[in-house]
Amino acid sequence: MDIGHGQTHQDEIATLLARCALADSEAFRRLYERVNSRLYAVALAITKDPALAADALHDALLQIYQHAGRYRSEIGSGWTWVVSIVRYRALDAVARAGREVPGVEITEVPDNQDDPLEPIATASEIRQMFRCMARLEDHPRRLVKMAYLGGMTHAELAVHVGHPLGSTKSVIRRALMRLRDCMGGRR
Amino acid sequence: MSDTDVDLLPDDGDIAAAEYVIGLLTRDEALALEMRAVTDPSIARSIRQWQGWLSDLALTLKPVTPPPHVWQRLETAIMPAGAPAMDLAPYEQLQPQPKPRRRRPRRQWNVGSWSSWRSGLIGAALAASVFGAYLGFSYWKGDSTTQVAAVISLDGKKADYKVEVTPDGYASVVAVDPNLPNDAALQFWTLDGATPVSLGLLPPKGRFKLKRQLVPGAKLLISKEPEGGSPAAGPTGPIVYQGNLIKG
16 A cells, blocks of 8 residues: 555654664565655656666665654655655666756656545645646646756756746746645745 | 856745755755855745645656565665665765875774865965854755755855755765865864764865765864864864754
């Protein structure tokens, strides 16, 4: 079974991380069961290469186990922590493999809000993220995803999509503002 | 093509924070935002908020079951008898290259080739002019690769070095644009209890990876030393910078 998401599950990830910090291998196994397919999807989206993705996932999870004591819940959710490590590891793997432009064809990995086998959100904030992303038009939504999962700067993204830098920045910024407003962000 | 005009950062710091977290900013833009975060705690809060939100983007991907060997390798790795060393291979390539200038007592200089950093050079004028800035966001999260944990300015006007920490707790020192005169070196230290442990000499350029992991709250010191580094087990020159790695 995969991560079910929502605050309860995120708390569970944090709890499992705390147990991993005590070298509890059973907790690690349980953590793996919870997050493996979610994290592999992230690694795969970034690397576009099953072997690289598997290596990145392995390395990231080993780090997570070995450094679980570094996680502190006051900084963010357990999910945010583990996914940030996988994202870093995957981007690092792409860089070391000498790939210049990661993030291509991310839209080929479909959103799963309609996946009946994966009831995504039990937590309101995560549901909200799905709603907010869905409210964006296709192009800006794709840009935001490509940037986050592809590790590209504005300039690289502009080249990749063949649009002027200025308009690419504007599109992304408007999308981020809409996301913030939709998420009920500050200020 | 190269868009390094920091003035292009959006006035809305919250949106700049989002772009920073996503990894959209160039190096100069990211540095500019980091400096803004020093004087504006709301930027640090924004960064955390966006980190949380954007991590949920990963949940928009359809789950994919990884190959079974991933778990098999992990299971083997974490078995007590077969537990691997903590050294993480990918970082080894980032170790500095120069040869040690002199032998040092191993008990104090336990960071191997790190102590062999080629000297950055500095004049006496810098010693009294120090400004340290510590960013108020976590050390383990950040843009696509690393999180800035400290920005070091030797003249109080511009950033000379950044200390970046990768999600696994390993730190790098990045020379931004240091202006280091001749005949002296800046040596980077942390404290193990009350004992100073050298992290190496600040480099004139480039990025150098520390073997030693830095934990949140770790004490950081920079001393002015003779060229080649302190001849003793601890700092011998004036401390020109001190502070703590930011606690999340």
